[in-house]
Amino acid sequence: MAVQISPSILAADFARLADEAAAVPNADWLHVDVMDYHFVPNLTLGLPVVESLRKATDKPLDCHLMIAEPDRWAPQYAEAGAGSVTVHAEASRAPVRTLREIRALGARAGLALNPATAVEPFEDLLGEVDMLLLMTVEPGFGGQKFLDVVLPKLRRARELVDKHGGHVWLQVDGGVDGETVERCAEAGADVFVAGSAVYGASDPAAAIDELRAAAERAGA
Numbered sequence: 001m002a003v004q005i006s007p008s009i010l011a012a013d014f015a016r017l018a019d020e021a022a023a024v025p026n027a028d029w030l031h032v033d034v035m036d037y038h039f040v041p042n043l044t045l046g047l048p049v050v051e052s053l054r055k056a057t058d059k060p061l062d063c064h065l066m067i068a069e070p071d072r073w074a075p076q077y078a079e080a081g082a083g084s085v086t087v088h089a090e091a092s093r094a095p096v097r098t099l100r101e102i103r104a105l106g107a108r109a110g111l112a113l114n115p116a117t118a119v120e121p122f123e124d125l126l127g128e129v130d131m132l133l134l135m136t137v138e139p140g141f142g143g144q145k146f147l148d149v150v151l152p153k154l155r156r157a158r159e160l161v162d163k164h165g166g167h168v169w170l171q172v173d174g175g176v177d178g179e180t181v182e183r184c185a186e187a188g189a190d191v192f193v194a195g196s197a198v199y200g201a202s203d204p205a206a207a208i209d210e211l212r213a214a215a216e217r218a219g220a
């Protein structure tokens, strides 16, 4: 499947989100980081902003819920028109039910793992997900340094997904830039979230082209 670039609006200007979405016409998805100050020590945006963004852009909204009660809220993001809704394995008390609800509402169901969470215990859930998100920083803030320690897990995740057979996107999130994107692609990622590397660039659309070219060169 083709490389997907999902710029994170966490690094965008929150007062101009419609313009910031329009500034990345070549993005495949728009990554929306929902943080609640409980699961992570940061507070960002929630459902009303996603509902407004849905009207402001045609891009699929790739909603990443870094919240304490994802089972309660995830279906509402799908109902709001998210293209994908990703819940954290560390926070969900009923991941199978929640992933099924997300799918039943027509969105891609994603399962996210923090850097220290092993992927193997979730092998049996691969049939329940459309995407596995591996955090390559500790969740909560943009602009952090990429954690190399996640790369072996990314390779194992690629092996498990390939063994599973069905299509599951393998997303990396955090510290993805022109250099780390290649290492992630070599290790098996095919969806790349980038905040600072896109919205911190003087030309966000050109930055996306460069990330995509680097990922494709590296074999994603």
Ligand SMILES: O=C(CO)[C@@H](O)[C@H](O)COP(=O)(O)O
Binding pocket: 008, 010, 011, 031, 033, 064, 137, 138, 139, 140, 141, 142, 143, 144, 173, 174, 175, 176, 193, 194, 195, 196, 197
């Ligand atoms: O989920 C998160 C952080 O918790 C990410 O989506 C970051 O927002 C990515 O930002 P950069 O590391 O690319 O600046």
